[in-house]
Amino acid sequence: MSYAYLFKYIIIGDTGVGKSCLLLQFTDKRFQPVHDLTIGVEFGARLVSIETKPIKLQIWDTAGQEAFRSITRSYYRGAAGALLVYDITRRDTFNHLTTWLEDARQHSNSNMVIMLIGNKSDLEAKREVKKEEGEAFAREHGLVFMETSAKTSDNVEEAFINTAKEIYEKIQEGVFDINNEANGIKIGPQHSTGNSSIPGGNNRSNGNGCC
Amino acid sequence: MMPVLNTILDSVVDTIAPPTPAFENFIYHWEKFMVNYLEWTTDGQFSQTRIEETNVPGHLEIVQQILICEDQNEKTATNLCMEYVLKNDLFNMLAVIAEKEKLIGIRILILKCMTNLISQLKNPVLAHQSFFVTIQRLINLCDSVLYNKQQQDQIHFLYMLCTLLNNQQNVSIMFFSNESIMSRLEEAKASTESSTFNRLNLLDCILTYINTKNTDVYYKCCDCILLLTKFNDENVIDYISNETKLCSTLSEHFRNLFCALPTTLDYNGLETIELNWRDDYNATYSNDVTKFFCWLNFIIEIIRDGQLKISYSLCESLRLLFFNKLFDTPEQISCSYVFLLKKIYRAADHTPLNYTINYWLRSELDNSYYDKQTPIDILIKLSSTTDDTFVFNILNFFIDVLHDSDKEVLDFIILRFINNRNYYERCTSGTWSDEEDEREKKLLSNGNNINTSRTLAPSSIDRIINRLLALIPQNLQSDQLHTFKDHITDVKNMYNDVLDKCTKFDWPSEALNSVKINDFDEGPFLRMIFKKISNIPNQNSSTTLQLKIILIFLSSLPHPYLHEYLLNSTLPLKRNVPSLYMILCQVLKELHKKILTFPNYNEELIQARKRILNSSSIKLLKEKNFEVIVFNNAVILEELCKELVAVLFVKYHHTNMANENI
Secondary structure (H helix, E strand, C coil): CCCCEEEEEEEECCCCCCHHHHHHHHHHCCCCCCCCCCCCEEEEEEEEEECCEEEEEEEEEECCCHHHHHHHHHHHCCCCEEEEEEECCCHHHHHCHHHHHHHHHHHCCCCCEEEEEEECCCCHHHCCCCHHHHHHHHHHHCCEEEECCCCCCCCHHHHHHHHHHHHHHHHHHCCCCCCCHHHCEEECCCCCCCCCCCCCCCCHHHHCCCC | CCHHHHHHHHHHHHHHCCCCCHHHHHHHHHHHHHHHHHHHCHHHCCCCCEHHHCCHHHHHHHHHHHHHHHHHCCCCCCCHHHHHHHHCCHHHHHHHHHHHCCCECHHHHHHHHHHHHHHHCCCCCCCEHHHHHHHHHHHHCCCCCCCHHHHHHHHHHHHHHHHHHHHCHHHHHHCCCHHHHHHHHHHHHHHCCCCCCCCCCHHHHHHCCCCCCCHHHHHHHHHHHHHHHHCCCHHHHHHHHHHCCHHHHHHHHHHHHHHCCCCCCCHHHHHCCCCCHHHHCCCCCCCHHHHHHHHHHHHHHHHHHCCHHHHHHHHHHHHHHHHHHHCCCHHHCCHHHHHHHHHHHHHCCCCHHHHHHHHHHCCCCCCCCCCCCCHHHHHHHHCCCCCHHHHHHHHHHHHHHHHHCCHHHHHHHHHHHHCCCCCECCCCCCCHHHHHHHHHHHHHHHHCCCCCCCCCCCCCHHHHHHHHHCCCCHHHCCCCCCCCHHHHHHHHHHHHHHHHHHHHHCCCCCCCCCCCCCCCCCHHHHHHHHHHHHCHHHCCHHHHHHHHHHHHHHHHCCCHHHHHHHHCCCCCECCCCCCHHHHHHHHHHHHHHHHHCCCCHHHHHHHHHHHHHCCCHHHHHCCCCHHHHHHHHHHHHHHHHHHHHHHHHHHHHHHHHHHHHC
C-alpha cells in the first residue's frame, strides 16, 4: 500500500472511444466487449513502479457525453496527467480533439502531461485515422502520442506508465511543486499507520456483542 | 455471545496494542457492521429486533466517522478508505440494505449516515456511480406518502442533497437526466426483488411533501424547490421543465387550495394584505385562506426568481390547470372569485405570470358553458349584476388590467373597435379649422413621429375644453373656482408614465379615415362603461368613482382614435354612435334635476365634496343613503370633467410642443 507519490489522472475523449475499457485493461487486465456508457465519473487505482519508486496512479474515468461535460471539467483541476483518447476507426472522434484540448488547457494546470491515445488499433481494417495524423496532431500541440488497443492490451500499460514517467521527470526537474496538491501529485505517507486523529482507533470496544 | 468478556478483552487489546491504522480500523468496523447485520437477519429473515438493540449502528457510526475524518485530513492522510468504498461499491450495499429493511430502523439509520456523509465530506464524489446510484436509490425511499413517520429525517436528507447540488451545480445533471436516472435505476431494479420500486427523481420526490402537516418539513420542501428551480444548467432546466411533475403539481395544489377557500371572504381584511409564505405559514395551524395566499406568494417567488424556462413552463401550466378551469361552471363565479382573481393579478405584477394572465384574459375558452367566450367577455357580462360588491370587484379588476397597459389586452378590450374611425361622420364638413386639421394630419402622419400629432393637439382645443367645463351647471359646482389647474401636476405625471409604457406600442400618431366604411360598434367594454355612466343617478357612488378612474386612464392613452372619440366633443359623429360627452350631458341634467329638489343642496354639495376627497371607493360602497349617494355622484362627476380637461390640456401642450419643433 505504501507509495512514494500519488498521481491523479483523468481520461477524456468522445463517447465510445474506449476510455473505460482502457482503464479496466490497465487496472484489472481484462477487456469487456460490451461496456455501459459511463455516467458521471468512475474511478480506478493501481500501483506502478517508476525507477524503482512505487507510484500510485489514481485514475478518474469521465463520461464522454456532452450532457456530462460540466462534471468532466471539474475533474481537470488537480490532475497531473490526462489521457486524451480518440477512436482510430471514427474520424469524428479525431476531429473533436481540438475541442477537448481547449477544454483541458482551460481547466487544468499548465503543467499537466497530456498523452494523446488513438485507441482500437486492433481494428486495422476499419481504420479511418492514420497513425501519422495522430503523430502530427500530437507534435503540433506538444503531446505524447501512442496507439493502443484496450482489447489486446497492446500499449495500454505503456500509455499509463509513460505518462507517469513524464510526470516523474517533471518532478525531478522541479517543474511541479509537489507540495501543491492542485498539481495532482501527492507525496506518499511516510509510514502506513494512517492518522492518529481518526476516531475509532481505540473504539473497537464498540464492536462488542455478537462477535 | 459474551458481551462483557468481549468488552474487557477489547480494552485490554487496546491498552497493549498501538492505535490501529485508520484503514484497517475501517475494514474492521465495516466487516463487523456487515456480520452483525447478517446475524440479525439470518437466512434473509425479517427481524423483529429494533436496530437500537443491536451493535449495527455503532459500527456504521465509526465507519462514517473514519470516512469524514479521512476527508478532513486529506492533506496528511491518504484517502484509502474512500477508495475502498468506491471500488467495492459499499454505499450501494447500504442502499440495498435500506431498501430491504429487514431490521427495524435500519433504513433511517442508513439515510442519516448518508446525510452526514454528503453534508460533511469536503468534496463528496457525487458523480461517481457508487455514490450517485446509492443516493438515487435512497431518494426513491424518501417518498413522503410511503413513509410518513420519518418525514423529518427524509426531507433533511433531500434538503442536504439540494444544498450540496446547489454548491456543485455541475453535478446536478446526475440527478436530472434521463441517461443517469434510467440506466442506473434499471440496474438497481434488477438487483432487488422489490416489486414496489418507485422511480422518482429528486424533485418529484420533494414534491410529495407539499401537503405535509409539519411546518419544518414544509419549509424544507419549499426551500428545496426554490433551490432546484434556480440551478443554472441548461440540461437540468430542460429536465425540470419537461420531465418532472413540478409545474403540474404546483398548479394543481394551487387549484386545490383555491377550491378549498370559503365562498364568502372578508374583503376589507384581505384587500391590502400580502402574506409571505416564509413568515406567515404554519403547516399545522394555518387556515385555508392563509394557506392559499402563502402558496400564491411561494409560486410567485418561483416564477420571479427561478430559471426563465421553468417560470414559463409553470405559467403555462397554471394557465391550463388553474385559470382555464376558473370558468368551468357559471355557478362558481362569485364575488370572491373576481376578488381573488384581482389579488392574483396584482401578485403576478412584473413577473411572466402577468403576461400569461393577460393572454388568458383575451383567449377564447373551450368549455361547454362559455364556449368561445373570453374571460374578459364573461366578466363584462357579469358586471350587469345588481350586486354592488360584485360590480365593485369586477370594475376594480378591470382598473388593474387597464393600468397594466398590455398592448394586446388594450387592443382586445377597446382599440380594435375604434381604430377604423367608423364613428366619424365624413359627410358633414366641420369648421374651417377642423378641415385644416384633417389636411395637416395627413401630412404629419407621413412623418411617422409618435410625438407629433394634430389629433391630440387640435386647433379647436379651446372650444373642446370650454364645452367640457360648461357641462357642470354653476349651481351644481361644489367648488366655486371650478378650475382644472389643481389636477395638472398629477395628470402630467400620470401622462408621462403612460407615455413611457405606450411608446413601444407603435400606435398611429393621427386618426385618419380608413378606406372601408362599416357600421360602428364601440365594443362590449365601452358599451358597459357608457351604460354604467348613464346609470349614475341611480347607482352607488363607488361605481361612479371607479368609472372616473377608468375614463381618466383611457383618456390619457396617447392613442389618436380613442382620444378623439372620447374627448373631442366637436368631432362630427355618425347617427346612433354613443358619445361620452352627450352621455355626460344627459346624466348631469338628470342629477341636476334631482339635486334641485333638496332645499339646502349648496351646503350638501360642499359636505359631499369633503366626503369624496377623503374617501376610497370601498368606503363609498357601504353608503346606502340615497341622498348622500346623489350628492356624492354629482361631486365625482364635477371632478371627472375637470380632470378630463386637465388631460386634454396636458396632452395638447405635450404634443403641440413637439409639433412646433418640427
